[in-house]
Amino acid sequence: MKYVPDTSVIINGKFFELISSGGHEVIIPEAVVSEIEAQANRGLMIGFTGLKEMEKIRALEREGKINLRFYGKRPEKWQIEKAKSGEIDEMIRLTAIENNAILVTSDFVQSSIARIKGIEVIYIETKKGPSIKIEDFFDKETMSVHLKVNTVPMAKKGSPGRFNLVKLSDNIMDEMDLEDIAMDIVERARSDTNSYIEMEMKGVTVVQLREYRIVITREPFSDGIEITAVKPIVKFSIEHYSIDDRLLKRLKESTRGIIISGAPGAGKTTFAQALAEMYSSEGKIVKTLERPRDLQVKDEITQYTALEGSMEKAGNILLLVRPDYTIFDEVRSSEDFQVYADLRLSGVGMVGVVHATRPVDAIQRLIGRIELGMIPQVADTFIHIDSGEIRNVYYLEYTVKVPSGMREEDLSRPVIEVRDFYKNSLEYEIYSFGEQVVVVPVKGERGRIYELAEEKAQEILKRHIGSGFRLEITSPNSMNLYVPGYKIPELIGKGGENIDRLERVIGLHINVLPYTGGEKEKINLIVQKKKDYLYLIVEGEYGGREGAIIADDDVLFSGVLSRDGIIKLKQNSPQGKAVLQALGEGKKLYFKPW
Template sequence: MKVLPDTSVIIDGRFRRFLMENEVKTILVNEAVVAEIEHQAAIGKTTGESGLEELKKLRKFCEEKGIAIEFVGDRPPVNRLKDVDDIIRSSAYDNNAVLITGDITQKTIAEIKGVPVRYISSKKDIRMSIEDFFDEETMSVHLKDGVKVIVQKGTPKNVFFEKKDRILNEDELNEIAIDIIERAKRERDCFIELDEQGAVIVQLREYRIAITKPPFSDRVEITAVKPVRKVPLEEYNLSDKLKKRLEDAEGILVAGSPGAGKSTFVQALAEHYKDQEKIVKTMEKPRDLQVSPEITQYTSLSGSMEKTADVLLLVRPDFTIFDEMRKTSDFLIFTDMRLAGVGMVGVVHASKTIDAIQRFIGRIELGIIPQIIDTIIYIDKGEIGQVFSLGYTVKVPYGMTEADLTRPVIEVKDFEKNTLEYEIYSYGEQVVVMPARKRSIKPPRNIAHELKKIVRGDFDVEMINERKAVIYMNSMDIPRIIGRKGKNIEMLEKKLGISIDVREKETENISVTVKMTK
């Protein structure tokens, strides 16, 4: 029998298995197959690298078994590689060979055109798959060439690692990787989200898988992550105040460190909005949120989230979940959609709650931030750790004293306690994020007590505001309180935490008095 294989059965070893089980005298390999595999390998795709390795093994196998192997046809230019399936079908027909394929579409068209064809289904006897390393408690699996298998188990509240005795070699890892990639191409709810030189990101149903190889990584490595359980919003024990906020808020940031449970929370939030008959969509890359079929999951369109946003604005969802915002373009898209009136829930990596806002500073105008973000929810170990709300006002920022320093200030408050935590404002060309420390303002009588240690004569203290006081005293006492080069007054201001203005008294023989200006 004379056969001609296409690319689909070469790259994963199916064709060699076919040769072991069938009597074949001559193998024809079209130059289009070689060109396609070579092109994929040149741009660093895993399928290309595995295809080259399989061609080497095929040559060796044929030499050992005495099977003739011939290369036929002309090498197509790169711009014709998209027509490789048609080229291979025509080559099989012209050479009176049986086409061997693992592509159901290729098989169907070959039959329509009268080309002899044999279809080989995907191999079922692989020694191991990525699922073999998971059980109900496993959150992630880390496989690396020459290193013991590491599994992460537990929940976001209680995580622990286990090292297995098993060590995988490069061939075993490549076999697992090819199985993952081939299944992602043909199975439902599976996607190849990224395929670059040395790195492939795959969403294999609920598994998010990263496959890396040299030169990107030092060795072949496969990391797979799986959500342990789906948590309804009710299990987060939200206060009535926060429940009401989630009903009204339309610019929510969900922050937390990697693995803290952010995705689990936004899944619950998405389901909550869906149950309230809201139209909910997601923007993800990779699409790893585990949500109901009613919630459509979008990824980047032609590699661009901007194009995805254009589509979403036409779809008009009530809420959009934007998972894993990292690049500047992601924050600009979030801003644009929020200003367009779409309810947005963004997910960001942050070690502290305030860091979620810091991710926007410098990327968009400061004054727009309170218009697009009204609530920040920090997730820690699978639970809601802290909630901030944002407001906008005009005031003298904390730490400044002069009234002419009044400016627009973003107030970041603890949502549950309604206490001011941070102030964000512009100072010159800089943006200041100032913690609102507990203010220890000395009452006027305490100020008078400190002054008596320095001043012997009479004086009056007038509090202009909580940060500024004016002291009226005899002219002969003023040098004593000012001190050499202003050291005394500077030290007193630091001790009391206020600004002090010293003025000469207009009348004499006035005893120490204290008054507050309303």
């Protein structure tokens, strides 16, 4: 028999089964080769499956069982663009007509059109699936299943926050096993109205197969084919969490910007689902924004995902829909946080789900992505979930005051207070310190203020005055700055204008003092001149150390030794000139490590 297969029947393996007995002439349209090649180049699973099937067909030809040839032209750009309208299918049908061959397909529409046009056709239904389906690995306690080539199947069993990784079988899964399961997942997702392919990228396919969220990876993204399937095993109402009446009232009446945080598997999404259904039962219009869409919510709640790959575009549509509440699962990228903020500031109640191992980490995720003063307007209630239970609730308040640990009134600034909801106790303060936004614990960590002050002051001073200084934080609102004596007039400036400007930038009062080197050890420096360079050499185990270059008792500048204990300077640089001048005055040079 003379056969012309289309793409569908090659990919599902049915065409190979048909011709494997031998004695046939096979004509593969170039349009089919082009389609499979394009899918493989995009990293799509069906493309790689198609390539393997064509290799098997070629092997039959090498064994002398079939005659194989390729026919026609590759599709042009306009035909590719109109592939969904049937242009590629028409090229395949023409191949069958021009070669007086039988068209073989697993595409019902293709077979119907072929019969209408008088083409002899064999329609082979898509295979029913592998002997083992992904659902077969689950029981009522299974949260997720992890399948990888050349390993045994594994699963997480238990409940959110309380689970164990267990081995499901001693049988190692080979590539064919996983390919069969993966193909079955994809084909069912395409045909099931309650399932869909969420995204396809090079080496990755994300599928929502009814209640199962499935990620299929392969080379080049992973080192081999892997299937990870997740299924929610519990669905709780808000009553399950035994929420304090004060918090429940806040969630229902006074807060419209909520962040739910927790580690992976802690139960964040389960709590978000409970909130969504609570708001819906209160007569609110509730939507979700998910990637992928795997929240298990009732039909009244519409689930949205990224529009044309963009959460920003999806957010713009939600602004037109104007829901009362939107559940955003999960907020990850800067674009996601901006969409969350835009919707919230437009009056939409927002519930965001964020990965964070500590409650304060979720708050820090907002810093730098949203203007500091806007954070309490965007999200004012932070709920941390651990082991499926509410562990911490923080709320934010915006005020202007002197931060805790500081004293001088002129250091007053805008501060976001992070308070424990149940104790009403102040836990953290968020404010600008110099050019940096810091989150400072209020209790038990007063030394952190000094540490932050020193780090930031070092950074700012290096930008403004260069090297050759040492600083000491003496209180939460003042510091000592030690510099070489000859630099003091320039640092202070006319009428103190330079030091005043530095104090405003750093946020601390600065006492300028001469730096004479103190009592720490000083190591002799050996100076060598080579062409246009000076080499300052320190003997001993000081490689990589930072310190001051001192002439007698005057600090010239600071620097870092190489691993060999050398500082290399150009002779005409400011530092080089300072060394040459000191040597000309007969001064002795030292290196003083810090």
